[in-house]
Amino acid sequence: MTEAFAGSFQDFLLANPNARFTDWLADRAEPHWSAATGHVFTKAIGDGTMPEDAYARYLIEDYTFITDLAATLGYLVAKAPSMRSKARLAGFLALLTSEENDYFLRSFEALGVSPATYETAAQGPVTRAFANLLMSSAGQGTYAEGLACLLCAEWCYLTWGLREARKPRPEQFYLAEWIDLHAVEGFESFVNWIREEMDHTGAALPPSEQQKIADLFRQMCILEVAFFDAAWTGTPGAAASKTSGV
Numbered sequence: 668m669t670e671a672f673a674g675s676f677q678d679f680l681l682a683n684p685n686a687r688f689t690d691w692l693a694d695r696a697e698p699h700w701s702a703a704t705g706h707v708f709t710k711a712i713g714d715g716t717m718p719e720d721a722y723a724r725y726l727i728e729d730y731t732f733i734t735d736l737a738a739t740l741g742y743l744v745a746k747a748p749s750m751r752s753k754a755r756l757a758g759f760l761a762l763l764t765s766e767e768n769d770y771f772l773r774s775f776e777a778l779g780v781s782p783a784t785y786e787t788a789a790q791g792p793v794t795r796a797f798a799n800l801l802m803s804s805a806g807q808g809t810y811a812e813g814l815a816c817l818l819c820a821e822w823c824y825l826t827w828g829l830r831e832a833r834k835p836r837p838e839q840f841y842l843a844e845w846i847d848l849h850a851v852e853g854f855e856s857f858v859n860w861i862r863e864e865m866d867h868t869g870a871a872l873p874p875s876e877q878q879k880i881a882d883l884f885r886q887m888c889i890l891e892v893a894f895f896d897a898a899w900t901g902t903p904g905a906a907a908s909k910t911s912g913v
């Protein structure tokens with residue numbers, strides 16, 4: 668298991684002089700960062716060995732997550748310090764609510780999930796914990812706090828997406844397209860932009876605020892793992908209770 672770096676960003680820089688603020692966030696979030704990006708669920712997407720019921724469970728839950736992610740992006744557009752940053756975030760929000768929404772609707776149809784089911788699905792405990800964390804960070808917190816949550820979600824998906832994209836695409840279009848959505852150049856460049864934005868925003872913060880950002884990033888990683896676990900096993904997340912109320 669990869670061990671977490673426990674020290675401050677300043678300590679991390681002493682040990683790794685060229686490190687980025689976001690390298691510290693990922694390192695500080697171990698072993699959960701590696702557990703999220705290397706989850707067996709992500710490998711089953713790439714191998715095409717995903718059971719249909721697990722994937723349907725995942726997509727129903729993820730559709731409600733995406734709705735909260737769209738709200739998070741809305742808050743971040745409002746709080747972003749420059750027009751350039753607002754444009755980047757708004758561009759991703761547009762993608763999420765058009766192309767990605769279309770992906771969900773076609774996949775639900777292929778998997779036999781009716782609109783009545785996905786439109787009225789109650790969130791499970793993990794997705795509720797995600798919603799609480801996203802809304803409190805991006806809604807009530809600072810730009811940097813909301814950005815840390817977005818970064819974790821998107822960087823995690825880019826990491827497994829790029830790895831699974833090296834395999835031949837599975838036959839099921841909903842698996843193949845989910846990989847492509849998270850491995851295309853446009854997505855990679857968006858995640859690189861979030862990293863740069865977090866790098867310079869985070870490096871300029873006082874140490875106590877840097878710790879807060881690192882704790883949020885780590886909580887997000889724990890929830891990413893719990894989310895995959897819940898879909899994979901069909902048992903709605905025991906791990907979520909550890910993080911509720913964050």
Ligand SMILES: Cc1ncc(CO)c(N)n1
Nearest residue numbers: 729732820821824891894
């Ligand atoms: C749970 C979760 N995390 C991250 C992403 C990437 O947007 C997603 N679709 N779902």
